[in-house]
Structures are given as C-alpha cells and as structure tokens.
Amino acid sequence: MxxxxxxxxxxxxxxxxxxxxxxxxxxxxxxxxxxxxxxxxxxxxxxxxxxxxxxxxxxxxxxxxxxxxxxxxxxxxxxxxxxxxxxxxxxxxxxxxxxxxxxxxxxxxxxxxxxxxxxxxxxxxxxxxxxxxxxxxxxxxxxxxxxxxxxxxxxxxxxxxxxxxxxRAKTLAHKPLEDLIKIRQAGLTRLHVGLESGDDEVLTYIKKGVSSEEQIEAGQRSKKAGFELSEYWMPGVGGRRLWEQHAKNTARVLNEINPDYIRSRPFTPRPNTPLYEAYLKGGFELTTPHERLRELKLMVSELNVTSRVCFDHFMNSWRRADGAFLFKQDYEGYRFPEEKALVLGLIEEGLRLDESTHISAETLAKMPYI
Ligand code: SF4
Structure with a gap:
C-alpha cells in the first residue's frame, strides 16, 4: 500500500x-x-x-x-x-x-x-x-x-x-510578579526549580549563583503567580563538612516556600565537573548511606509543609531488607504533613539495616545518570 x-x-x-x-x-x-x-x-x-x-x-x-x-x-x-x-x-x-x-x-x-x-x-x-x-x-x-x-x-x-x-530561582526572584502572572495566564502551569540547598555556605560552595533569600523570594513569587511548583533538593551535596546546616537550612527555606512538590536528588559526583575533581583529590568528603539517612531525618523532622515529598529517581537508592527501594519512587510521593511520620519510620528502618544494604554514592557515581 x-x-x-x-x-x-x-x-x-x-x-x-x-x-x-x-x-x-x-x-x-x-x-x-x-x-x-x-x-x-x-x-x-x-x-x-x-x-x-x-x-x-x-x-x-x-x-x-x-x-x-x-x-x-x-x-x-x-x-x-x-x-x-x-x-x-x-x-x-x-x-x-x-x-x-x-x-x-x-x-x-x-x-x-x-x-x-x-x-x-x-x-x-x-x-x-x-x-x-x-x-x-x-x-x-x-x-x-x-x-x-x-x-x-x-x-x-x-x-x-x-x-x-x-x-532558575535567580531569574524568578527578579522577574516582576506581573510578568509571572502574564506567563501563567498564557498557559505555563508548572515550574521545576533546582533548589539543591537552602544553606548559603553550600550554595556558594556549589556556585549556584543564588542566595537562600532569593530562593525563598523565587518560590513565593511563583506560588503567588499561580504556578504549581516542584523544588529539587540534593541530599549529600554539603558533604561531611556541611551536612547539618545543609539539612536545617534547606528545611527552613522549603518551609518558607511551601512548594507543591519537594523532590529528592541525592548528590552523585559526575565526571567533568569541579565537584567530581574535588572528590577525587580528597577536597570533598562524600557522606555514607547512613550519614545521608541521618541528614534526611533531620531535614524531614524540620519540614513543616503541605507538600508532596518525592523520591522519584533511582539515585534515592536506599534499600529495605528485601532489596526493594526504601522509599516509593512514584511522582506523587508522600503527602505532608499526614505521611511525615511514615517517612521518618522508613528512615529509621533504613538506619537499622547494615550500611552495606544500601548503595553508596561512590557506586552510584559509576552508573549512567538518567
Ligand atoms: S549549571 Fe546545571 S544545575 Fe546549574 S542552573 Fe545550569 S542546568 Fe541548572
């Protein structure tokens, strides 16, 4: 034919x-x-x-x-x-x-x-x-x-x-609200913003080019303009030195924004990046799976949001005893505050298991990123 x-x-x-x-x-x-x-x-x-x-x-x-x-x-x-x-x-x-x-x-x-x-x-x-x-x-x-x-x-x-x-949060923070409203009304409905961290020292270290105040301004403006907002945070990107302030300040910034979705993208060193070079030379200490779970526990404990908290990427590689992923990896995740206790319970479950059950950031670094 x-x-x-x-x-x-x-x-x-x-x-x-x-x-x-x-x-x-x-x-x-x-x-x-x-x-x-x-x-x-x-x-x-x-x-x-x-x-x-x-x-x-x-x-x-x-x-x-x-x-x-x-x-x-x-x-x-x-x-x-x-x-x-x-x-x-x-x-x-x-x-x-x-x-x-x-x-x-x-x-x-x-x-x-x-x-x-x-x-x-x-x-x-x-x-x-x-x-x-x-x-x-x-x-x-x-x-x-x-x-x-x-x-x-x-x-x-x-x-x-x-x-x-x-x-980018920097752009959102400086775009007039009337412009954001016009863009929303013209049909853009959802924004995906790479927050990575709410800690200013971490943000400077990773050269994000935006302050935590600008992150808050960007998120609040986007919500005011009527966008559905997904914020991505990066467990582990503070390394062993900055993990605690990274977790606390990220929760603080997310609380101020209260986005629709909080999506976890654990840090994995990628070839051809300055942070990968720093990691190879010993200038950046990666945290272990248990250390990352403790960071996650601190951040989740301090979250006071009505968002969905998601682990929708295989880099969230913590496991259960049967080898399944510790957190579900769907795009809707866990509803907060209702399921906060459930997530904290899963973190405790992951911490009770031997650390070798989980996949380390070093191993993840050798896998292709999708
Ligand atoms: S360098 Fe990468 S993470 Fe940073 S703003 Fe550009 S795309 Fe996003």
Missing part, C-alpha cells in the same frame, strides 16, 4: 535538548526546546550542559519547531484513521520501514527525524496532555516572547492541559 503520509513524515524535524525531569519523560510530555543549554552553567556538580554555549532561540525558530511537531502529529493521526488505529501506526515507526535501514545505519538527520516521530507518536498515544519546554531556564525569555510561544502551543495542541518548564 502506498502511504504518502509516510514520505511526508520524513520532511519534519525539530530540536531536542538533552534532559527533562523524569515526571515529564517517557510518553508524558512533548518536548519543545525554548532555549538551548544553560545561561548560567557554573554549578560545580552539574554536567548537563557543560561545554555547550547558551543560545537564546528566536520566537520564529521555536514556533517553527512547534509547527513541525504539529505536522508530524497530524500525519500520524491521518495514518491512524487510514490504518485503523494507533497500534497499526506503531508498526510503521521503524527505521527499516521508514528509511530501509537498521537503526545503527541512520544518518544524523534520519536519526533526528526518527526520534521526533517516535516522541510525537508516544505522546499522542498517551493522550497528548502535556508539553515540557526545554532547556535549563525558560523564564529567561522576554515575557512577551515566552507568552507568544505558549499561546502558539495552546493553539496548535488543544488537548494540552499542562505546560511545564525548568526555571
């Missing part, structure tokens, strides 16, 4: 960045790259965009990408109607069928086109409900340009209920 839509599909590509939060991954979100890389790029633990230049993409470029994603979506829907459902379309999304080649033989352009088609297909099959704006700090865009992009997404994909993005 001749399928002109298949030839047409091969004409469209759009840009993709390297990362997104796990909760926006898989089939959950269509990824649209609003800016490229990180405008700060100095955090000493982060390797995500190292060596890559920040690019402020033009609205025209971003809208062109949205149009390409829409063209692919429309063609996949047309194929679904013609073939009798999305399950049949899945058979077409295969390098052999599309390009007459094995996956490993694809050219860079074919690979990009294939990734785009596969992403849009998974997203459509899952209901096409969310869009994630990549890369590290979409809020750095001029307000009128970001709202134009958001409106274009809303017009192009009427089924979308949620548009989300990463944002």
């Amino acid at each position: 001749v399928l002109p839509e298949v030839e047409e599909l091969k004409k469209y590509t759009f840009d993709l960045g390297p990362i997104r939060p796990p909760s926006e991954g898989g089939s959950a979100s269509l990824l649209i790259r609003a800016t490229s890389n990180c405008p700060w790029n100095l955090c000493t633990f982060c390797s995500s965009y190292k060596g890559k230049r920040f690019v402020y993409r033009s609205v025209e470029e971003v809208k062109k990408d949205i149009d390409s994603a829409k063209a692919i979506a429309d063609l996949l829907k047309a194929l679904s109607n013609k073939l009798g459902g999305m399950d049949w379309v899945a058979r077409i999304i295969d390098p052999l069928f599309l390009y007459g080649k094995e996956f490993e033989e694809l050219s860079p352009d074919e690979m990009r086109n294939y990734e785009n088609i596969a992403l849009v297909y998974r997203w459509l099959a899952a209901g096409a409900r969310a869009v994630f704006l990549q890369d590290a700090n979409t809020l750095i865009m001029r307000t009128n340009e970001l709202t134009e992009v958001l409106q274009h997404i809303r017009r192009s994909f009427p089924t979308v209920l949620r548009i989300t993005s990463y944002a």
